[in-house]
Amino acid sequence: MYPYHHYNPMAYCRGPRRLVWFIIGAGTATWWIKHHEMRDNGRTWGHCRRPSIPPPSTPPPVDGSSNTNPQDSSFSFKDVPRAINNISPQKGDWNWGWGEKKLAEKHQEEQDQLAELRRQATEAMSDMTEATLEGILSTAEGLKAKLAESRELRRKKEEQLQREIEERSRDPPRLV
Secondary structure, eight states: OOTTOOOOGGGGOHHHHHHHHHHHHHHHHHHHHHHHHHHHHTOOTTOOOOOOOOOOSSOOOTTSOOTTOTTSTTOOGGGHHHHHTTOOOOTTOSOOSHHHHHHHHHHHHHHHHHHHHHHHHHHHHHHHHHHHHHHHHHHHHHHHHHHHHHHHHHHHHHHHHHHHHHHHHHSOOOOO
């Protein structure tokens, strides 16, 4: 035995205690985080609360008729979202006159800009594709040249080997 070695039987029993304390700490941390998330969101444990939907601003028609029928003479497809959401139709939503022309001009300018961007993107992609194909072709030509060179080298070695075999068959070596 070593003179300075002291045997401590409790030194080998740390594993299970450490595991228990780790589990307790992990559970406490999880509870703390969930508790603060629930408190910050205004919810309590186990309940999912949704804010109530406000009542419609105008009551639906009592006679059962609705302006979402496409056969109505006053029907307009722009009123469909309003009818679904119980919003009364408003007259004069369209801005006729100069505002519409300005919007049309602005829309046309945006379309022209988009067309120019598409053209530039198409040119850039075609240039990139052409450069890539040129690179592939030059690589293929290089590989083809290497293959022909190795084929020629192999043919020369085979011819040399055939000549050596023929020379040995003509002049067999003397073993005496």
